[in-house]
Amino acid sequence: MSINYACVGCSTLLRPRKNDVCVHITMEDGSNYQLWQADLWECPDCGNQTLLGYGQMCWAEHYEPDFNRHVKTADFTINGQSKALS
Numbered sequence: 001m002s003i004n005y006a007c008v009g010c011s012t013l014l015r016p017r018k019n020d021v022c023v024h025i026t027m028e029d030g031s032n033y034q035l036w037q038a039d040l041w042e043c044p045d046c047g048n049q050t051l052l053g054y055g056q057m058c059w060a061e062h063y064e065p066d067f068n069r070h071v072k073t074a075d076f077t078i079n080g081q082s083k084a085l086s
């Protein structure tokens, strides 16, 4: 048994739903920034999904010529500006 990421609300371990999803990280204003690979994990009880296991580096940057073509393949778009906790 391996202990890994957990859903605190459900007191259960997350499960990997899909590996190597494409994540589009945007600037704070929603404009293009970077594309990353990550793994999608999910709580089997409540269904909350979490992106984890990002690679060491992004694989595309907004200024690269093929970025607009690659960004259409993104599975998720996430605002890169983290918000304060309340």
Ligand SMILES: [Zn+2]
Pocket (backbone or CB within 6 Å): 007, 008, 009, 010, 011, 043, 044, 045, 046, 047, 048
């Ligand atoms: Zn849960």
